[in-house]
Amino acid sequence: MYVDNSATSPLNPQVLDAMIPYLKEEYGNASTLYFLGIKAKRALQKARHQVAQLINAEDDEIIFTSGGTESDNTAIKSIVLKQLKHKTPENPKNHIITTQIEHPAVLNTCKFLEEYGYEITYLPVDKDGLINLKQLENAINEQTILITIMHSNNEIGTIQPTKQIGEIAHKYNIPFHSDAVQSVGKIPVDVKEQNIDILSLSAHKINGPKGIGALYVKKGLTLPPLIHGGGQENSKRSGTENIPAIVGLGKAAEIAHENLEKTMKHNQQIRDALIEKITTQIPDSYINGSLKHRLPNNVHIRFSGIEGESLILKLAQKGVYAATGSACSTHNLQGSHVLAALQIKPALSHGSLRLSIGPENRLEDVDYIVDAIVETVEYLREISPLWDN
């Protein structure tokens, strides 16, 4: 039972079917002249349209990238490069506003920029995981060149008020980038309605292939590329087009778009059942992050007295594949920066569990998952010195 769809999601067989011809006979290069090239170019156009539709953009506002991480890097670094040309000693144009709970693709890009003299405001969030719009507005200054705030959070699923963030950004003529990697296909994402100027998305989170993503850049906003070369993607992102993956992203976007209503209902039903059953059956278990402004496919719970890695490993033995916010499961042994931003103490954030729902999960599986969690938590509490049996 795979409930780790926010980490990565299985490729939809329909998507793979759409890709296969381009992995086999249609291996052409979109820039060649003969028929193979023409077919590749058409496939590219179609996929661009499919992706644009998903977020209510125009086709030529979509740039294909190698994934969400590259999209985030491009958004931020391109703005920096662009502003470098306008910077003067009086106007260093070196301020960026983001939040404490961004994905590392944004956070570590910002930290990298700090090494080169950039000032970053990391907005805090409240205990629900939401930023404060007043604080955002107060953080803006003359040197602010970008506001980058995620659409929804990859750990706790909290959805930020993008529409209002965009309004504030535009009041001060600052571009607004939103990392919507976890939102697209899960909740309505509409760049026009939500005042988003630059947006990142990734295929492998919506049952598309890995290694492909897109960056939306609003028409009129010209950005220097992060990757230079042969002039593909209208010179905005060079490199031989990864046609099979692009076709896969297009198909995944189309399916996500068509099924959005259904998906939301499906996910929410399962999510609510999981939350309800787990919190009633397990004492001292608490939901992390807002219940109201939350992705329909995200369950994030902490259990006192236990540690997350052992929880995950035990669950995997029972066939339930999930994630944790525990420090012990990461390579750097730092606990979740998101849970820290929620002011949850390390000892408590350690015992966190993320279940992220996908189309393959069924309501009938909820009881199995809940039972596995209940048993495991009970076992680990039994052997825990921090739990009084």
Place this chain on the structure above:
Amino acid sequence: MYVDNSATSPLNPQVLDAMIPYLKEEYGNASTLYFLGIKAKRALQKARHQVAQLINAEDDEIIFTSGGTESDNTAIKSIVLKQLKHKTPENPKNHIITTQIEHPAVLNTCKFLEEYGYEITYLPVDKDGLINLKQLENAINEQTILITIMHSNNEIGTIQPTKQIGEIAHKYNIPFHSDAVQSVGKIPVDVKEQNIDILSLSAHKINGPKGIGALYVKKGLTLPPLIHGGGQENSKRSGTENIPAIVGLGKAAEIAHENLEKTMKHNQQIRDALIEKITTQIPDSYINGSLKHRLPNNVHIRFSGIEGESLILKLAQKGVYAATGSACSTHNLQGSHVLAALQIKPALSHGSLRLSIGPENRLEDVDYIVDAIVETVEYLREISPLWDN
């Protein structure tokens, strides 16, 4: 008859077979804890080893990227970022040496850096397409931070003397990057023997998948990443690992490595037959680039009196898929910068044809290809005002 393998090459069915499990059931994330993640991590390790073997590197000197273009960009921009920290007003550390015949991934990255105050030396080449080592050494100055010279050229197939270039670079303690996208799998590439510190390669040129490549960085040379995020690839290139494509690159590298001798012989036989037959059957046809220092799979010929795009289109109608260096076939209507560097006049470089051989081409097909070319050149000369019948 596809003879455009230097543009992109069909996926080897064995490679696709190796990828399929990772496109289907093995969709795990290399950083997750449970078994799916462990399988992904093992697949990653294996592929890294396969790639390392191909170029005689250590496994941990290989970084996976989204392709040759990203590898080239990373090599150059990472050196720039690293040196930014050491720059002083007296030592701007702003000089890079490259050649006039690089791939646009290198060339346009260098042009982009010029906009930000970098000085680039674009070394000329002789009429064979080779750089002059004396000129290289003379171009080095106190501010030189990188020498980036391609291993072999993607248009005319000329192979540069990397070993000697590396010796010169190291004499002055300058890192040497080589774009070996066209060389790997075609001729021996050995980073140790050839004194290469940073090397780019791309899977889709060796019958591997599109959208994946690698960067070799010699142990001890630490470079800041181009793409920041979750810390994948030992924090040298973040982004969820594209496991299916990485597995494909690994397999393609393994096959290329095992078959190198055979491939070289196969390609050279076909190449030499093509060159011999075309130049004897078509008057006023000339080989572009060195015959001696040349990729075994590259034929590059110019025909006076005709234009390349119409040549390519006519050949495609006869089922022969090739490329040209003609301005008219490109999106920007600038002729080949490589042929210009060889001092070939535009009117002559226009009528250029590149045949690039792959494992699917057979010696028996040479006559068909040659006949198609002879007929087409004759026809186009007939309707050309620049040809005296």
Place this chain on the structure above:
Amino acid sequence: MDYTQKVIENYTNPQNTGVIEDADGEGTVGNPVCGDIMTIYIKVDENENIEDIKFSTFGCGAAIATSSMITQMAKGINIDEAYEITRNDVAEELGGLPAVKLHCSNLAADALQKAIENYKKERN
């Protein structure tokens, strides 16, 4: 935009290629954008209709297609009418041209006008 079916037909099987040895008018133009070259030959009858027309070109697929198309459009009509054919007319007749290839249609239109001008000058 790719080459249309009409364009493909016309460069695959170009009409009216070749030279008219005893042409009444002849016009050669070079394309400053890409360096390509084209010549159009016309034969004009007593009513000043274009009786025969041929072209030769050193140019891309679009150049061949537009030449082929313009010679078909011009054949049989009056030289004054033929003189009015614009590059847009040709592009339209071909179902459009990729943006980067629009300049190619200049070659054909200009060469035809030059040939007509040459005919008029010769006749006077």
Place this chain on the structure above:
Amino acid sequence: MDYTQKVIENYTNPQNTGVIEDADGEGTVGNPVCGDIMTIYIKVDENENIEDIKFSTFGCGAAIATSSMITQMAKGINIDEAYEITRNDVAEELGGLPAVKLHCSNLAADALQKAIENYKKERN
């Protein structure tokens, strides 16, 4: 490096978990690196051999596995010998630990030493 088969066995089915109510010695350590916590309880017989040993842990898979392993290694041997068990001994017995998880084996070794020290102090 991933968890070895031995590690997996030991966190899947940890041996000697729990509390000894009438323990002769007891040691609790917190891991400064990650914040995890572990307690080891020992029961010592008249020959100063470890008769019984149990642990409880709030820790990762590696912490559980090393605890399980060290209790097996220490059971039945003399306390002075048990005192000499190092984190490397435990890691070795487990077939190795991922580099980032080496610190976890400290927990077990330290807790056992603390329990033995506690026993000695109590006895005196």
